Amino acid sequence: MNKTSTAIHLRFDIRASSxxxxxxxxxxxxxxxxxxxxxVVIIKAQEYRSQEMNREAAVARLISLIQELTVEQKSRRATRPTRASKERRLASKSQKSTTKSLRGKVRRPE
Known part of the structure; x- marks a missing residue:
């Protein structure tokens, strides 16, 4: 049985930090x-069998959390489709329309 307590609860007060x-x-x-x-950030680490390793894992998770939440997102710049892409889209639409119109019943000329 595992009788030693190796889990770590890391508490990090954001307001009191440097x-x-x-x-x-x-x-x-x-x-x-x-x-x-x-x-307050609360991280529980219990994946390793030694307390020191769990302490290091908790600190690493805290660092990655801070890096993840403080990264600056790029703002999206609105763009317009180019003339060539519009023409390609319309050409493909007319091609599909032609293909589908040819799928109808064949009528005999009278």
Whole structure:
């Protein structure tokens, strides 16, 4: 039986941390399941059999969480389709229309 307690609960208070203000704002604004409404990140690590390894894993997960939530998203720039792409689309539509019109019943000339 496993009788030693090797799990780690890492608690990281965002407001009391020495992170830059920009990072704090981004983390507090994010709605993530690891961040409590009070602004505390709680990570439980229990994948390894030694407490030291679990501690390192929890810190690594905290670092990756901070990096993931503070990355700046590129803003989308609206674009228009080119003239050539419009022409290709219309040509393909007319080709399909022709193909489908030829699928009808064959009528005998009278």
């Amino acid at each position: 992170l830059p203000e920009y990072y704090k704002e981004r983390l507090l604004a994010a709605s993530h399941h690891l961040i409590t409404p009070d602004g």
